[in-house]
Amino acid sequence: MAGAVAAGISGASADSTLKINAGEAKAKSSPIHYGLMTEEINYCYDGGLYAETVRNRAFKDDAETPVHWSLLDENSTIGLDRETPLNDKIDVSLKWEIRSKRSSRLANEGWWGIPVHPNTRYRASFYAKADGTAGPVRVAIMDKEGRKTYAEGTVESIGSEWAKYELVLETGNVKDTDETQLVLEAGEKRTIWLSLVSVFPPTWNDRPNGLRKDLMQLLVDLKPKFLRFPGGNYLEGNTLEERFKWWETLGDLTERPGHPCPWGYRSCDGMGLHEFLLWTEDMGAEPVVGLYAGYNLNKSYIPAGPELDKYVQEALDEIEYIMGPVDSKWGAKRAAAGHPEPFPLRYVEIGNEDWFDVSGSYDGRFAQFYDAIKAKYPQLKCISSVGNEQSKWLVKSRNPDVLDEHYYRSTDEFIEMAGKGYYGSYDRNGPEIFVGEWAAHEDKNIRPWDKDSMTTFPATPGMLAAIGDAVFMTEMEKNSDIVTMQAYAPLFVNLNEYQWRPDLIGYDAIRSYGSPSYHALKMFSTNYGDEILEASLDADSALHCSVTRDSEKGVIYIKLVNPEERQEKVSIQLDGLEKVASNALVEVMSADPEDTNSIDKPEKVVPVSRKISGIHPTFSYPVPGTSVVVIKVKAM
Numbered sequence: 001m002a003g004a005v006a007a008g009i010s011g012a013s014a015d016s017t018l019k020i021n022a023g024e025a026k027a028k029s030s031p032i033h034y035g036l037m038t039e040e041i042n043y044c045y046d047g048g049l050y051a052e053t054v055r056n057r058a059f060k061d062d063a064e065t066p067v068h069w070s071l072l073d074e075n076s077t078i079g080l081d082r083e084t085p086l087n088d089k090i091d092v093s094l095k096w097e098i099r100s101k102r103s104s105r106l107a108n109e110g111w112w113g114i115p116v117h118p119n120t121r122y123r124a125s126f127y128a129k130a131d132g133t134a135g136p137v138r139v140a141i142m143d144k145e146g147r148k149t150y151a152e153g154t155v156e157s158i159g160s161e162w163a164k165y166e167l168v169l170e171t172g173n174v175k176d177t178d179e180t181q182l183v184l185e186a187g188e189k190r191t192i193w194l195s196l197v198s199v200f201p202p203t204w205n206d207r208p209n210g211l212r213k214d215l216m217q218l219l220v221d222l223k224p225k226f227l228r229f230p231g232g233n234y235l236e237g238n239t240l241e242e243r244f245k246w247w248e249t250l251g252d253l254t255e256r257p258g259h260p261c262p263w264g265y266r267s268c269d270g271m272g273l274h275e276f277l278l279w280t281e282d283m284g285a286e287p288v289v290g291l292y293a294g295y296n297l298n299k300s301y302i303p304a305g306p307e308l309d310k311y312v313q314e315a316l317d318e319i320e321y322i323m324g325p326v327d328s329k330w331g332a333k334r335a336a337a338g339h340p341e342p343f344p345l346r347y348v349e350i351g352n353e354d355w356f357d358v359s360g361s362y363d364g365r366f367a368q369f370y371d372a373i374k375a376k377y378p379q380l381k382c383i384s385s386v387g388n389e390q391s392k393w394l395v396k397s398r399n400p401d402v403l404d405e406h407y408y409r410s411t412d413e414f415i416e417m418a419g420k421g422y423y424g425s426y427d428r429n430g431p432e433i434f435v436g437e438w439a440a441h442e443d444k445n446i447r448p449w450d451k452d453s454m455t456t457f458p459a460t461p462g463m464l465a466a467i468g469d470a471v472f473m474t475e476m477e478k479n480s481d482i483v484t485m486q487a488y489a490p491l492f493v494n495l496n497e498y499q500w501r502p503d504l505i506g507y508d509a510i511r512s513y514g515s516p517s518y519h520a521l522k523m524f525s526t527n528y529g530d531e532i533l534e535a536s537l538d539a540d541s542a543l544h545c546s547v548t549r550d551s552e553k554g555v556i557y558i559k560l561v562n563p564e565e566r567q568e569k570v571s572i573q574l575d576g577l578e579k580v581a582s583n584a585l586v587e588v589m590s591a592d593p594e595d596t597n598s599i600d601k602p603e604k605v606v607p608v609s610r611k612i613s614g615i616h617p618t619f620s621y622p623v624p625g626t627s628v629v630v631i632k633v634k635a636m
């Protein structure tokens, strides 16, 4: 932090005035306003947060060939074998026939490389059987040419029945690299069958089957209050069969068949319901759980009535897994998985974006789920889809507790919405609003779901989009008495391949970074009070603002966003305050609209913190062009 810089005291030469009523709070803000939304998209779990480094570890990604696996020599052959499966869930194995007495090497390319970090212990394991006794089998992380070894271990012998083999691989003082592959090496004329080949680096909180540490750190730094999962489209699946069957994602990895995800690849479901809940707990957040509600992305649906009962029961069972007592059927399974305490569930969402169901069946489907949930768990709040806009309510026969609105809009559109005071007119006696998915993009003619989006812009948004995000956040935050929750989406993108942009956080196998939008969100979510203060800017000011106060600490968080490229000096009047601390902390993120962060320049656009002095109840501050600013003033 640089030394204190004097703020102007007089407002005389200011371009505009911001009047804040600090005498009394306008409303209480929502204590859970800032959260996260997640689903399997852009290799977000597999190849992302889920720390497994082996790709296609169970050989189920392709029905014909062992994709992402190859042989480094001609001493053996590989192929899928459905006659020798590990079990009925992992119903295929890799048959590795070593024909020569010389050793042969089998390689996995990982998720665009196996992440190598210095002095790191990796937990490796695989299931195997052989046509007799085989071995030794060497397991190594090697460079792409198969010459340099970064870490290795050996299993001395493989028996003739399926068994799990475990070993530790440890790197020395090497440099970070993802120019790597996993190599299994065996000799003798033997056939070896393999299943569930796995290599985990150290994980967040050291959980087995856990999460990537750098990505978790980025999330924890946002201080999220909730996590909405498992989608999104991922909840619904393309077909009924491909919906998120939460019970098939539980238990030992050998019990998880995996399933196709609607974003064009297969999910191994190592990241299942229990892992989502632990993830939530590890962030100090609460779960907001999407319940499958009878609609699939291919537009098929289960009509309300007896046919839907089975799916309502699935949802009730899921809730029981999350929060039921240990002597309930599903609560007992949670306890057996190591978590006897119920998870703190308060919100469930019935379906996702059901406005795509043009049959009009959602009202009836929602009502059936709502009635069953309220009968058993009256304390739970039920979230409903809306018709994409507040004006188009989809549910008429019940009063949803919360409405889930989604906004993927251009920066200009968000500025227009905020300029009109979009949420100001919402009925304070109506349902809570959850903006369950939102993000700004740069050009309203190229939407995130358009193919051109991926070829025209980088995966993560730049400063122009961050300005749109920040402007929309001012609008949501100053109305956070009614907009009780909000979450940017999507959260993650693997930069090697993706299906949607813009995304908040980008990464490859070894590196990760937050976009300018990530930093804007962090500036907002980590500087947030429990009271909303009335604040108004001159009508012709280009700025957007939101002001909250921490009533315990007496700190007032003044957020200002300048979408214009020229600086705007604002006179800030804190009405109703006699005295404030003479120094204030300021966070400023300012850049050219086209500036952005990338994997090679991860910190080109980041906020800078500094102290300013000479603060009075009226002071002026020059808000830089294209910037997001948080000023923290302490009342005395």
Ligand code: AHR
Pocket: 039, 041, 231, 232, 233, 234, 352, 353, 437, 489, 490, 500
């Ligand atoms: O966030 C990407 C997708 O956008 C979500 O899966 C879906 O809910 C929405 O259409």
